[in-house]
Amino acid sequence: MLHWKERRERAAFLALANGAIFRGWSFGAPVDTVGEAVFNTGMSGYQEIVTDPSYAGQFVTLTAPEIGNYGCNPQDEESRGLFLNGLVIHELNEPSNFRSEESLADYLKRNGKPGIAGVDTRRLTLMLRDEGSQKAYLHTSAEPLTEAEAVERARAWEGLDGQDYAARVTTGKPYEWNSEGEFHVVAFDFGIKYNILRGLAANNMRVTVLPAAATAEDALARNPDGVFLSNGPADPAAVGYAIRTIRELIGKVPLFGICLGHQLFGLASGAECGRLKFGHHGCNHPVRNLLTNRVEITSQNHNFALKAGALPATLEVTHINLNDNTIEGVRHRTEPAASVQFHPEAAPGPHDSFSLFQEFRKLMER
């Protein structure tokens, strides 16, 4: 019936660069690939996660144990495709939900992405927590391959550090997201999520999306009321061109950034960015908004963060993470520019910070 034999044979495996092997069974496209193993502790939202371009180059481990339960549907996609390198889960289920159109397994297969199920995701998560994200090799194909060879391939991979993944996921050419809106916003797509675009549009903004490598002139030529800096994958240091672009834009036009966009804004303002000991990968992070003193539960996915000790005088901290007191948001002291590390657009995650899109409006109203 349910391929029990295949499941218990655990022919597929994820090999980490540290030598650890996590066995399971393949349920997506049967392709082998390298990537960086990370985890996400959100309890719902796997479809948003697999379609989030921020996960480009990564194997995402879901700590929620039962996955696939509600299937997949076109409305919950967060980008035009799947950019992650593979999905690592504990249990796979057939869908049961009134909106479901396709099972998760079929969805991954259709999009050519591998998935491994039956993995002890808790053990993997604790390892990633303690040792940091790991270069890894996911073996789901029929190719004969030893564990040792896979570990070698993982180690041999160049990894994400210093790699410009934004260039790989960004839009090929500019496009208009919507045609109506009180304010015109130009959004730099470093790997933008649709729910950001939906959020901007819902707050009466007309959005034009530009490729990551667009210049300041490109942006300003469109005569925007504001410029948005999107989330995106990998290492902010690898997108030097974007940092230079943003530096040019500060002071010329209101700016608002999320996640990678926040880090780029910080770097462009002279801040330093470093790797966190434990990245933030979940939908339950408390963030204090220092301006209102309210706590918001936020969706987070990042390994890098602005360093608290090295903030330039032009920036002030607006949000902090209550778990580890790291910086979660900054704003320019004099110019209409601000950014947050977490994901106010949620998808997946709580909607507590939706109001930040209005804050962006206020910056433009100034």
Place this chain on the structure above:
Amino acid sequence: MPKRDDIRKIMLIGSGPIVIGQGCEFDYSGVQACKALKREGFEVVLVNSNPATIMTDPEFADRTYIEPLTADILHEIIRRERPDALLPTLGGQTALNLAMELEKRGILERYQVELIGATAEAIERAEDRQLFKQCMLGIGLDLPRSGSAHSMAEAQAVASTIGSWPLIIRPGFTLGGTGGGIARDQKEFEEIVRRGLDASMNSEVLIEESLLGWKEFEMEVMRDKAGNAVIVCSIENLDPMGVHTGDSITIAPIQTLTDREYQAMRDDSLAVMAAIGVETGGSNVQWAVNPETGRRIIIEMNPRVSRSSALASKATGFPIAKIAALLAVGYTLDELRNDITGSTPSCFEPSLDYVVTKVPRFTFEKFPMADSTLGTQMKSVGEAMAIGRNLKQSLQKALRSLETGRAGFGADGKDGKFESMDDETLKAELIRPNAERIFVIRAALKRGWNVETLNELTGIDPYFLRHLAELAAFEEEIRSAGTLAGLEADRPLFLQAKELGYSDRQIAFLLGTTELEVRAARRRIGLEPFYGTVDTCAGEFEAITPYYYSAWGEGGEPVRDHGGRKTIMVLGGGPNRIGQGIEFDYCCCHAAFALHKAGYEVVMVNSNPETVSTDYDTSDKLYFEPLTLEDVMHIYERESCSGVIVQFGGQTPLNLAQQLRAAGANVIGTSPDDIDAAEDRDFFKQLASRIGIRQPESGIAHSVDEAVAIAEKIGYPLLVRPSFVLGGRGMVIVYKEKYLRKFVEEAAAVAEGKPILIDRFLEDATELDVDCISDGKTTVIGAILEHVEPAGIHSGDSASVIPPMTLSKEIQEQVREYARAFARELHVCGLMNMQLAVKDGEIYIIEVNPRASRTVPFVSKATGVPLAALAARCMAGETLESLGFTQEVHIPYTAVKEAVFPFVKFPGVDIVLSPEMKSTGEVMSLDAERGLAYLKSQLAAGNKLPPAGNVFISLRDQDKPKAVKLAEKLVKLGYNLYATLGTSTLLYNAGIKTKAVFRISRGRPNILDLIREKEIQWIINSSESGAEAMVDEIRMRSGAVVSGIPITTTIAGLTAAIEGLADKADFGRFEVCSLQEYHRHIHR
């Protein structure tokens, strides 16, 4: 915002006795609150009538009032204590209702007591159906089409507006949905509306569109006064709408919603909190979702900690009640630490990397006449929870935690009943929600019925059905190994079976071998479970609190250091059921506290989410696991325990004792052999004669014919019961051979393979309970309890009194001698309970149980001696002398324990007491005057005897001689008497005037009419014991229960009540006094 310094003294109301719909979850929440508030330096005044709770131990509050939970009594306490604030949100609906009554009567205002946790306005908005509806519409939420009514005419009008059957009827202001129901036609409608109007405190019922078959969800929300709010836990019900959530199998977290749907529900749940105006604390919000369209409707919200909050706390590690208490005194969520991680704030939403399943525990076997169909009125008496790495593990563990003899989801040889149903019956049992439906589903799956069909019949989501289908099918996969050796040779298959949650017992059944063989084979190939931590964050941060569950696979966390201490395991009692409840959890917690204090590391194992024992800070390490040999031994070995305590958790761990020992565990305290010996009739008979105490003549039968032969030898009446059960399951008094035959057959079915015990029944004897403690050398009496009801009524159902009311000093001294002798002969180390009967000055031994008894907490509260704590330390090797307890404590006041029954939930069930225990909980009362103590106990038990009015008397013949004197007293106290012809004539001849009433079947007006017209305020009715209760009487008593008219069913009870009423008439009102003050009056 730090804590408030303008309040100093806080009053907390508990939830009273355990009843269906209000279990020991409120002891858990109350204990957390008391601990948190005391630690913050507040003075805590606690009121609760339930002596079996841990919260009513004198050290948990500054002032502990074990008094009836009525507004009048609370008024007295407020007058005496002058608290600054009242925290009403942690004691269930009882506390909330009382707080509202105090508010409405102006008592809170008069004494300047501030309601904290929830304002009266917020409570009103959440509880009043109409206000709630307006409020929800105001924030744009969808509601079922509905209307509320205060009369039958209004109800009919609402029904015709909605215009479709079935209709749901819910009364306002009740607990556990009392009085509600689903009406499918006009006749049912009228009946349920009538009941609902009576049950509602404000005579209001809500009638609404049926959402039968919709998906049901729940969110547990916490909010602080700064407006920060979090969802602690989300829950999805396996059983769709139509089954009370307390009676549903529920799963955490939500399984079948996309993030969008989940977050929209979250947004709305937070909006509900804000709109209702719950400023601080925890609430639950319930939702229904149409499976076809996703249309979402709000069902209700409770502005207080609930049963679901306890479940959510255990499921996530987030201590809702503790945090709610701290928020109520001014803290905000971000100021409070998450205890589990120790480093992050409480202002977060727990993330689960496991699946939690809760399964309700029913006791329909106790009430054969009750309707076992599940509906909107809660009927379960307890619940088991299990944590697994996946849904199947979690569900199978939960099912084997239920203590119903099941080893998981079938595959244990106990499905014959379902597998043999014909298709029609099977279909009917799938449509009808019932306690065993999950096993009916298995039988249908085995028969080849598919998920679509089952979804149509049951309304259960295909997601859950598919899991069940896979389990049902996987049985064959296990069988495909052929033999155990085959499975042992196929490690991947063996592991897969364990990952799917199959217990060793199930595997043994499928492969035709024994559990121990499976265990041995498994260990030969090194297949052991690992343990995951409930860490609130799915592994994102390190957890410091050792709270574990087992799972299968490769991973697992290492064993936490023992800190150089010896480790002792305490086994809890599993799910609450009638006969085994909170009393045993009380003992387990005390053992944990005492042993920890004495320098041991304590490992607690239990599966009941309502309890204090499963709070992560009760023990050093907590394992939320089923109490089976397999599950317990893994932990015992993993933690290198030096001993295990089985005598505190009731029958569940006791039944495991021998197996645990055989598996190599060191059972400390009284040895399992001696515990068993006390149950061995032949041994016990010899022991009794060696000690020189009489025993009712008895015999052991293994068949009906043997039973009849023994009966002829001993003579009727007889007490017949199966061995090895608690709570008198299957126990009965028989007067005739015909009934003997019938009952022996039934009893044999209850305790398979175990013999039937037959005793001569001592009619009209006085029954005693003795609790004592022994360190193996010294034995000290805890107390002698005299029952108010005569022998023949289960001790758990009798009122009992300390000190004894009628026993002579000589008899009491003799009883003590016997207790010491039994303790010595049975080598008791720990607690021992002895039950005796005194008839015509002769003492008979009924039974001796060398273990914790149900009365331990009551005795401890009455005497101030922490018996369970002392016993645990004796078991660990200390002596009573070194512990300073060598003298029985004599109290200069009276303590009364009274039982509380669930009859109102089971309309039509006879309420007459018998040797089979039927009570769900108990209350206690204390007073310097015995009569007042008894009267208070009746008030506390909800049997509110009227100070004046009309009393109906109907007595069995043997009681009639005593009736005259009692009737005279009643008349003197100012009551008007009504009686049936026989009793009336008798009283008339003695010169007492009564109004004669027809027997129900003889004419009208009869007692049913009087009940309906509310002309009678009190019923006194004793029936022929043993005889089949007359249909008339059942109807009368059942009618009285439903109408809330107090009933007294024994002459002894009546005598005590009259004494109390006379005292009350003298004093004019009840006095209240705290436990701490009572204990100060004890001269040691």
